[in-house]
Amino acid sequence: MTWPKKYGGHERSFLERYVVTEEMRVANAPTRRFFVADRQSGPVLLKYAPEHIKMDILPRICRGEVCFAIGMSEPNSGSDLFAAKTARHQDRRRLSDQRHQDLDLVGAYRRLHDRDLPDVAAHQGKPPPRPDAVSGQDEAAGHPGESDRPDHRPVRIQRGGVHRLLRARRSRARRNRRRLEAGDLRARL
Amino acid sequence: MTAALRFDPIRLPPECEQLRKEVRAFLADEIAAGTFDPHKPNREDTDAPEFSRRVGATRLARHDLAEEIWRP
Numbered sequence: 001m002t003w004p005k006k007y008g009g010h011e012r013s014f015l016e017r018y019v020v021t022e023e024m025r026v027a028n029a030p031t032r033r034f035f036v037a038d039r040q041s042g043p044v045l046l047k048y049a050p051e052h053i054k055m056d057i058l059p060r061i062c063r064g065e066v067c068f069a070i071g072m073s074e075p076n077s078g079s080d081l082f083a084a085k086t087a088r089h090q091d092r093r094r095l096s097d098q099r100h101q102d103l104d105l106v107g108a109y110r111r112l113h114d115r116d117l118p119d120v121a122a123h124q125g126k127p128p129p130r131p132d133a134v135s136g137q138d139e140a141a142g143h144p145g146e147s148d149r150p151d152h153r154p155v156r157i158q159r160g161g162v163h164r165l166l167r168a169r170r171s172r173a174r175r176n177r178r179r180l181e182a183g184d185l186r187a188r189l
Numbered sequence: 190m191t192a193a194l195r196f197d198p199i200r201l202p203p204e205c206e207q208l209r210k211e212v213r214a215f216l217a218d219e220i221a222a223g224t225f226d227p228h229k230p231n232r233e234d235t236d237a238p239e240f241s242r243r244v245g246a247t248r249l250a251r252h253d254l255a256e257e258i259w260r261p
Contacts, residue, residue, distance in 0.1 A: 013205075015201060015202065015205050016205055016208050019201065019205045019206075019208050019209045019212065020208065020212050023209060023212040023213055023216060024212070024216070027213075027216045027220070028225065028227045028228070028229070028230060028231060029216060029219070029227075029240070030224070030225050030231055030235050030240055031244075032231060032235055032236065032237075033236055033237060033238055033240075033241040034241045034244065034245070063242065063245040063246065064238075064242040064243070064244050064245025064246070065241075065242060065245065067238075067241070
């Protein structure tokens, strides 16, 4: 409704978009297929995507040809970002959330497209291996299969601000390193 | 200071009300064609790709047309 005509939009006002949305909802219309793209994924692309991706995807959203599935993997949080406990790994290059092992993205894709995700098919129906799994550290931590668990303690910024936060983080890192070297099972990797 | 909160009733601009009529007409056609039942809530797996395409193909009245109608 409101997007630029260049991408297939109608350049109409947000009030007009509101009217259409309201009527669709009141009538219980089956908007599920396009609503995520219209309301959420499309605007993100509109703001952040490179031009060639916008030209590729946005017109197809406007024509109602593509749909978006969004997966939120944070347990007990859903779309509530403040409840997320996603943490940065101590090597500072990786983020990790508390994953739902049974998150049914694979099933969702199959229902939408009536075929398997490409790399699922390649793995004979098993989910593909997690690319960031660190082998060789499982035994050291004594937690097989949980080698990439981050430190899930929620971060609270308090008086003293970032410096105190960094100090606390460094001291946790030191303690963790000691535990790891001593073979302590409480070490977090 | 709750007493200071006031919500003035708003009236949407005429082009919105015109658009509302068009959306209602479109939805009435869809309901008549059996695309969906307005009295039955959508289920988790409700999926209507053809409806989605028709919504996309619908060129609801253009802005300037609405202006012509409402501001002659």
